Structure formats: structure tokens, C-alpha cells
Amino acid sequence: xxxxxxxxxxxVNFRTKxxxxxxxxxxxxxxxxxxxxxxxxxxxxxxxxxxxxxxxLLPSNGEIAEGxxxxxxxxxxxxxxxxxxxxxxxxxxxxxxxxxxALNPTFTIGFQLREPLMIHxxxxxxxxxxxxxxxxxxxxxxxxxxxLRQFPHELSGGMRQRVMIAMALACEPSLLLADEPTTxxxxxxxxxILELMDELKRQMGxxxxxxxxxxxxVAEIADRVMVMYAGEVVEIGDVDRIFNHxxxxxxxxxxxxxxxxxxxxxxxxxxxxxxxxxxxxxxxxRFHPRCPYAMDIxxxxxxxxxxxxxxxxxxxxxxxxTDVDRLHTTS
Amino acid sequence: xxxLIVRRLFQLVLLLFGISFIVFMSMFIAPGDPAxxxxxxxxxxxxxxxxxxxxxxDKPVLVQYLDYLAGVxxxxxxxSYQTGQSVSDAIISRFPNTFKLAVASMIVAxxxxxxxxxxxxxxxxxxxxxxxxxxxxLGVSIPNFWLGAMLILVFAVNLQILPVGGLSYxxxxxxxxKELVLPAITLGTASAALIARMSRSSMLEVIQSDYxxxxxxxxxxxxxIVWVHALRNAMIPVITIIGxxxxxxxxxxxxxxxxxxxNGVGRLMIDAIAARDFPIIQGTVLLVAAIFVVVNLIxxxxxxxxxxxxxxx
Numbered sequence: 001x002x003x004x005x006x007x008x009x010x011x012v013n014f015r016t017k018x019x020x021x022x023x024x025x026x027x028x029x030x031x032x033x034x035x036x037x038x039x040x041x042x043x044x045x046x047x048x049x050x051x052x053x054x055x056x057l058l059p060s061n062g063e064i065a066e067g068x069x070x071x072x073x074x075x076x077x078x079x080x081x082x083x084x085x086x087x088x089x090x091x092x093x094x095x096x097x098x099x100x101x102a103l104n105p106t107f108t109i110g111f112q113l114r115e116p117l118m119i120h121x122x123x124x125x126x127x128x129x130x131x132x133x134x135x136x137x138x139x140x141x142x143x144x145x146x147x148l149r150q151f152p153h154e155l156s157g158g159m160r161q162r163v164m165i166a167m168a169l170a171c172e173p174s175l176l177l178a179d180e181p182t183t184x185x186x187x188x189x190x191x192x193i194l195e196l197m198d199e200l201k202r203q204m205g206x207x208x209x210x211x212x213x214x215x216x217x218v219a220e221i222a223d224r225v226m227v228m229y230a231g232e233v234v235e236i237g238d239v240d241r242i243f244n245h246x247x248x249x250x251x252x253x254x255x256x257x258x259x260x261x262x263x264x265x266x267x268x269x270x271x272x273x274x275x276x277x278x279x280x281x282x283x284x285x286r287f288h289p290r291c292p293y294a295m296d297i298x299x300x301x302x303x304x305x306x307x308x309x310x311x312x313x314x315x316x317x318x319x320x321x322t323d324v325d326r327l328h329t330t331s
Numbered sequence: 332x333x334x335l336i337v338r339r340l341f342q343l344v345l346l347l348f349g350i351s352f353i354v355f356m357s358m359f360i361a362p363g364d365p366a367x368x369x370x371x372x373x374x375x376x377x378x379x380x381x382x383x384x385x386x387x388x389d390k391p392v393l394v395q396y397l398d399y400l401a402g403v404x405x406x407x408x409x410x411s412y413q414t415g416q417s418v419s420d421a422i423i424s425r426f427p428n429t430f431k432l433a434v435a436s437m438i439v440a441x442x443x444x445x446x447x448x449x450x451x452x453x454x455x456x457x458x459x460x461x462x463x464x465x466x467x468x469l470g471v472s473i474p475n476f477w478l479g480a481m482l483i484l485v486f487a488v489n490l491q492i493l494p495v496g497g498l499s500y501x502x503x504x505x506x507x508x509k510e511l512v513l514p515a516i517t518l519g520t521a522s523a524a525l526i527a528r529m530s531r532s533s534m535l536e537v538i539q540s541d542y543x544x545x546x547x548x549x550x551x552x553x554x555x556i557v558w559v560h561a562l563r564n565a566m567i568p569v570i571t572i573i574g575x576x577x578x579x580x581x582x583x584x585x586x587x588x589x590x591x592x593x594n595g596v597g598r599l600m601i602d603a604i605a606a607r608d609f610p611i612i613q614g615t616v617l618l619v620a621a622i623f624v625v626v627n628l629i630x631x632x633x634x635x636x637x638x639x640x641x642x643x644x
Contacts, residue, residue, distance in 0.1 A: 057547055081553070089550035096548075101541040106563045106638055116549045151639040167549065 002073075004207040005031040005054070005175055010067035012049050012058065014278070021278040023049045023062070025231040031224075033174070036201060036208040038222035038239075040215065040254065042275050045228040047211045051177045054209070055092050056084045071175060090120040093168035097180040099160035103152035109163055110148030116170045135166040139196060158189035165197065172204055179211045194220050215258045219243065224311075227251045230276050230286040233305075237312030247314035249291045285317065293318055335631065335643040343624045350620045351403070354613050355396050363607040369412050386412075399613070408617075409610030411603075418614035421599060426618075428498045429595035432518065432587070433580035435511045439519030440526055441573065447523070448530025449565070453557055455535060463527065470524030479517040479590035486513060497592045514591040518584055522576045529572050534565040567638055574630035581626065582619035 012024035024046040031037050039047040052058050054069055056076065069076045071091065076084075088094075096102045104112060113135065114128035123131065129148065136144035139162040152160055161181060168176060178197065182190040198221050201208050212218060218225055218239065225242040227235040227250065235248040246252045256269030273290040276282055282289065288298040297317050306319035366382040367374070374382075383389045387398060402409060408418035447467065451460035487495040493512055500507035537543065538561050546560045583597025596615060603611035635641045 055548060057544060085550050085552060087550070088548055094548040096541060096545060098541055102545045104542040104546065104560055104564070105640055107560070115546075115551060119550055119552075153640045164545070167545075 002032075003030040003070075004033045004035075004072060005209070006068070006070040006073075007050075007054070008068045008070075010050065010053060010069065011065040012046070012053055013063055013065045014059075015061045015063070019279060023231055023278055024053070026067070027228070027231075027233045029226055029233065029236060031175075031207045031209060033207055034201070034205045035223045036198075036210055036221050037224045037226060038218045039209065039211045039226045039228060040213060040218055041228035042213060044275055044278070046231040047213075047228050048179050050228070051094070051179050051209055051211050054175075055088060055094050055177055056081075057088075057094070086120070089116040089168070089173070090171045091173050092175045092177065093171070093173040094177040094179065095161070095164050095168050095181045097183050099157050099164055099181075099184060102164055103160055105152055107151075108148065109150055109152065109155070113148070113163065113167055113170065116167060120171045131170070132166075135170055136163070138200070139163070139166045139169075140192075141166075157185055158193065161185060161189075161193055162196070165193070165200070169200060169204065172206075174206050176201070176206050176208045177211075178208060180213070181210075182217060183212070183214070190217070191220075197221065215254060227254065230282075231278070232286060233313075233315065234287065235312075235314045235316075237308070237314075241309070241312045245308075245312075247308050247312070247319060248287075248316045249293050249318070250287050251314075253290075285315075295321075332632065332635065332643055336628065339624065339628045339631075343621060346620060346624060347617055348400075351400070351613065351617060352396065354616050355399065356392070358607075358609050358612065359392055361607075365412050365607045365609060368607050408614045411611050412608045413603075413606050413611075418610050421611060422596065422614055422618055425594055425596050425599045428593055429581060429583050429588075429597065431498060431502055431511060432514055432584070432593060432595060433577060435515035436518035436522065436580055437573070437577050439515050440522035440576065442523075443519070444523040444526025445530050445566075445569065448527040448569075449534050449557065449562070451527070452531045452534035452538065452565075455531075460531075464531070467524040467527045470520045470527075473520070475517055475521065475584075476586050476590055478520065479514070479587055482513045482517060483590070495591060497594060514587055514593060517590070518580065518587050522573075522580075525572055525576065526569060529569045530565060533568050534561060537561045537565045540564075563637055567634065570630060570633055570637070574626055578623045578626040581622045583615070 007030065008028045009026045010024055010028070011022070011026050014021040014023050027046075027050065029037065039050060041047050049058065049062065052062075053064055054076070056079070058064070064077055067077065071087075076087075079087075103109075110129065110132060113132040114123075114125065117123045117128040117131055118125065121128075132148060133144045136147055141147055141159060141162050147155070147159075147163075152163075155163065164181070176197075181197070182193050185193060194217065197208070208221075210217075210221060222239040225235075225237060225239050226233055227242070227248065229250050235242065235246065235251045242251060243255065246255055250271070253269065253271040257271060259268055271290055276286065276289075284300050285291070285294075285298045285303050288294040291298065295317060301317075303315050303317045303319075305313050305315045308314050308319065364379075366379045366386070366388060370378050370382055380389075387395055390398070399409065406419070410417050411421055414421075447463045451463040454460050483495050486493045494506070494510045495513060496510075498507070498510055500510060502508065502511070534557075538557070543556060543561055546556050551560065583595050583600060585597040585601050587593070588595040588597045596618065599611060600615040600619075602608075603615065631643070635643060
């Protein structure tokens with residue numbers, strides 16, 4: 001199937017007074033229609049920046065230095081702000097982490113929900129109101145007519161996130177970006193929201209890029225998983241490959257750091273050290289100072305991306321060793 | 332909302348009692364004998380005695396205060412020692428000028444201040460921002476009397492395009508508007524500068540907020556993000572400043588009234604203080620206090636209209 005989203009060699013820098021910080025260091029990935037790709041990693045690994053780059057909403061001191069982002073074969077980089085405004089909320093939508101602050105406190109739910117419909121679909125206020133009621137019903141909000149007249153502070157966090165989802169999906173976008181949309185919610189509400197998003201994705205057949213640091217959430221909704229570390233993609237693959245056959249030591253570390261309540265013997269593994277700052281230059285592999293398997297080559301040379309299977313890649317020298325081993329055993 | 336209004340008006344009554352008492356007592360402590368001022372320098376001791384007796388000034392202070400209060404409750408605020416005019420007439424004849432001037436200045440201040448503040452916030456750190464911030468700083472620093480005198484010199488004396496010298500025409504005539512222009516600009520610039528600085532910082536904070544990012548992600552046009560989504564939120568703190576300024580302007584502006592020869596409440600009060608004209612002082616102070624309470628009440632009501640999170644029930 002054709003790819004919905006193709007990101008190639010994306011590099012994002014941040015300007016500060018002193019220097020240029022490299023937040024995203026040349027990442028590539030793709031997403032198919034109807035697929036959910038989870039981007040995981042610790043805070044500051046560049047996962048949110050990646051999603052903001054796609055919708056063109058980087059903070060004012062951020063800039064895309066290089067690369068290509070194609071939606072349906074259509075290059076997004078280099079589009080003018082006007083062209084992007086037409087796409088945002090229409091073909092690409094985004095939901096954010098904080099439902100408490102992501103809605104405008106001084107406008108009604110109805111106003112905020114009608115807005116994308118009136119802008120992109122050129123609906124009249126009446127048509128947009130009708131559609132808004134449908135949307136609220138779709139995301140499971142009771143008394144939608146009454147809710148339209150209410151203000152965000154009158155709704156609970158879970159309800160607000162449902163409103164955000166309704167708003168993002170109003171124009172039936174082909175690509176939905178979700179930046180930790182469940183992190184700020186209670187666990188029970190979290191499960192409901194994930195289920196809702198999954199169901200709507202199926203109904204609308206859109207592609208979803210879901211940014212999270214929660215491996216539990218990944219297991220719940222991902223089709224494919226992309227693991228990022230310090231601005232680079234270290235491993236990408238199908239969700240069962242990543243969970244059952246993780247290749248990169250960092251992925252293994254992340255999975256080992258998830259508590260397991262079923263297994264009393266389970267020992268929580270912590271990845272030693274912390275993620276490097278954006279301005280730390282590390283020779284070789286950026287993970288090697290924290291890596292239990294680090295070899296000589298890891299300190300000298302940044303690993304290339306190795307193909308583990310046709311749809312599973314790992315950016316780690318260990319892969320080369322196993323490849324060589326495999327070569328030896330087969331020959 | 333109604334509860335708020337009733338509660339505030341009740342507070343206003345208590346406040347006016349307190350203020351009238353303090354002002355009444357402080358006038359007794361202050362040096363200067365009103366009877367001597369009324370009678371003039373050549374009056375004899377018996378003349379003074381007669382004046383005191385006729386005005387009730389020989390009674391104990393508390394009795395005088397209660398007499399005054401009794402009058403006030405019947406709508407009688409006393410009579411000016413200097414002119415014999417009733418206090419309410421004196422204030423009613425001056426207040427329209429002060430009111431016109433305050434409203435006109437506030438319009439100037441808000442139009443310039445909010446616009447400049449928002450432009451410098453959205454173009455922040457550009458030369459537009461830099462120059463508008465500098466002008467705002469100048470606006471706060473330049474004294475009113477100097478600016479007023481300069482405006483008169485340029486526009487009334489040299490260019491002769493705007494009149495100067497009191498407010499004598501109806502506000503609904505061209506002359507009435509023209510004669511308001513210079514004093515309104517003089518008074519408005521200081522407020523404008525303050526409003527601009529407040530709008531700028533408030534707007535800067537708002538345009539970096541999550542809900543503005545949400546609006547952008549929906550594809551809302553930049554212009555409507557600024558003037559619809561952000562403006563309403565950014566105005567909440569600015570309204571406080573506007574309210575305080577407007578209250579102060581309505582209480583009379585001594586210097587500007589003096590410079591432009593406007594018969595307003597400010598001059599009435601200052602002249603009364605100079606002449607120990609106690610009833611006028613008492614009346615104008617009560618007016619200023621009442622105005623402040625009412626303006627603050629209006630501001631609180633506007634808050635609730637702009638920000639739905641604020642509720643007084």
C-alpha cells in the first residue's frame with residue numbers, strides 16, 4: 001500500500017543565543033493509511049518536535065534544517081504559512097497533552113468546535129452546529145446540545161480531551177498527530193480515550209502518529225513502534241517485533257523499565273545515567289555512555305541503520321556482529 | 332451578579348459614611364477658620380461670632396457632623412462658603428466637563444494603548460516593538476503639564492488648527508469635539524503608555540499558551556488568532572488598569588484642567604481646599620469615592636462578561 005506520510009532525513013535545529021542545538025538529527029520513517037505509529041522515548045528525545053515539524057508548528061526558535069516531509073506524496077516543507085493553514089485541521093490534525101489548557105477558556109465549546117468546520121468546509125453556523133452535535137455524540141459526550149453552550153472549565157479533563165478529539169477529527173483528516181494525549185488523564189479515562197481513538201481511526205481510516213513515553217499505551221494501540229533517543233531513531237518495527245524481539249539495547253532498557261505486576265520475581269531494570277543534553281557532542285553512538293553492551297566501535301563510529309527484518313530496523317553495531325555471525329554460520 | 336451589585340452598593344453606603352466622617356474631622360484639625368475667610372480680613376470679633384452662629388460652626392463637632400449627615404440624607408450637601416451656591420449645583424455644573432474629558436481621554440488611551448501593545452507583542456523583538464516600547468516609556472515619563480503646554484503651543488498657537496480654552500460647546504457639535512482633542516491627548520497618552528505595556532506583556536503570555544497552539548493546529552488564520560482567540564484573554568489584566576485610570580480621570584484632573592482652563596471637578600476641589608470651603612471639599616471627596624466604587628463594580632461586571640470562569644454567585 002502507498003505511504004500516507006513519508007519523512008526523510010528530517011533535521012530540526014533550535015537557535016539559542018549561543019549556538020544551534022540539534023534536536024532532531026536526521027530521522028526517516030513512513031506511515032501507511034489506517035496505521036498507528038507510536039513514537040516512544042524519554043523526555044527531550046525529539047519525539048514531540050518531530051510531530052510539531054509535520055504540522056509546521058515548531059516554536060519560533062525552531063527550524064527545519066534539512067529533509068523532506070511528504071503527505072500523500074505532497075511535499076510539506078517549503079509550503080507557505082497560508083498553504084499550511086489550509087491543511088491544518090483539515091488534512092492534518094493534532095491533539096495535545098494538556099486538555100486543561102489546550103482549549104480556549106473564554107470561548108464556548110460550540111464556538112471552538114464549529115471553527116474548523118466553518119473555516120475548512122465553508123459550513124454556515126447552523127450546519128456547523130448540527131455537525132458539532134454529531135461529532136460530540138461520536139466521541140461519547142452526553143447532552144451534546146447543552147455542552148455546546150458550555151465553557152471548557154465546566155467540563156472534566158476526560159471530557160475536554162474528547163472535545164479536543166472531536167475538534168481534531170471534525171474535518172476528517174487523513175493524518176492525526178497525537179502528542180501524549182492521555183498522559184494527563186486518570187488511568188481509567190486514559191483507557192477510554194485510547195479505545196475511542198482506536199475506534200475512530202478504524203472508522204475514518206486515517207493514519208495516526210502517537211507520541212508517548214508510556215510502553216503500556218504503546219502495547220494498547222500501536223501497529224508499529226519507533227524508538228527515539230537523543231534526536232535519532234534507534235529502532236523501528238512492528239509492535240510485536242519490538243515487544244518480543246527488541247534489538248537495540250535502549251529499547252530493551254525501556255521495556256525492562258516497565259513494572260510487571262504479574263511477575264513477583266520481576267526486577268525493574270533502570271537505564272543508568274540520563275539522556276545527553278541537546279548540545280552534548282558524543283563520539284560514535286549517542287547511546288554508548290549508557291549502554292551495557294558498548295564495544296570499541298561504538299565509541300568511535302555512529303552506527304548505521306541495520307535491517308533486522310524487512311520491516312524492522314535497528315541502529316546499533318551489535319546488529320552488525322550478529323549479521324556477521326549469521327554469515328559465518330550460514331557459510 | 333445581582334448579589335454582587337447589591338453587596339457593593341451596600342458597601343458603598345458604609346464607605347461614604349466612613350469617608351464623610353474622616354473628611355469632616357480632618358477639616359476641623361486643619362488650620363484656617365472658615366468664618367475668617369468668609370468675613371474677610373477687616374471683620375471684627377463679634378462679626379466672626381455672628382457668622383459662626385449662623386453657620387452652626389459654634390456647635391460641638393459631632394453635632395455639626397450629625398447635622399451634616401441629616402442634610403445629606405435629604406439630598407442637601409450644604410452650601411459653598413465662598414459663593415453660597417449649593418454643593419450639588421456646583422458639582423453638577425462641573426461634572427459634565429470632567430466626564431467628557433475622562434471618556435475622551437480613555438478612548439484615546441485605549442485606541443492607542445491596546446493597538447500598540449498588541450502590535451508590539453506579535454512583532455516582538457522587532458524594530459516596531461522597540462519603537463513602540465520606547466514611545467510608551469516616554470509617554471509614562473513626560474509630565475502632563477509639559478505635554479499639554481507643548482500641544483497648545485504647536486496646535487493652538489502656531490498652527491491654529493485646534494481651539495484651546497475650556498469646554499464651552501456641546502459634545503455633539505464639531506467645535507465641542509475639536510476643543511476636546513488636545514486635553515484628551517494630553518491625558519490619554521500617559522494612560523495609553525501604561526495600557527500598551529500591559530497589553531504587550533499580557534498578549535505575549537497569551538500567544539504562547541496551549542490554546543493558541545490548538546487554534547493554529549485547527550487552521551485558524553493568524554489574524555483571527557490574534558484578534559479573536561488571544562485578544563479576549565489578553566484583555567483581562569488590561570481591564571484592571573483601564574478601570575483604575577478611568578476612575579482617577581473621573582475624579583477630576585487638576586493639572587490638565589488648569590492648563591486647558593477647563594471647569595472641572597478637579598479644579599473645583601483644589602480651589603475649595605485653598606479657600607477652606609469645607610462643604611465643597613466634603614462633597615467632591617464623597618463624589619470621588621463613589622465614582623471609584625462604581626467604576627470598580629463595572630469593571631468586575633465586565634470581567635465576568637469576558638471571562639466565563641469568573642462567577643460571583
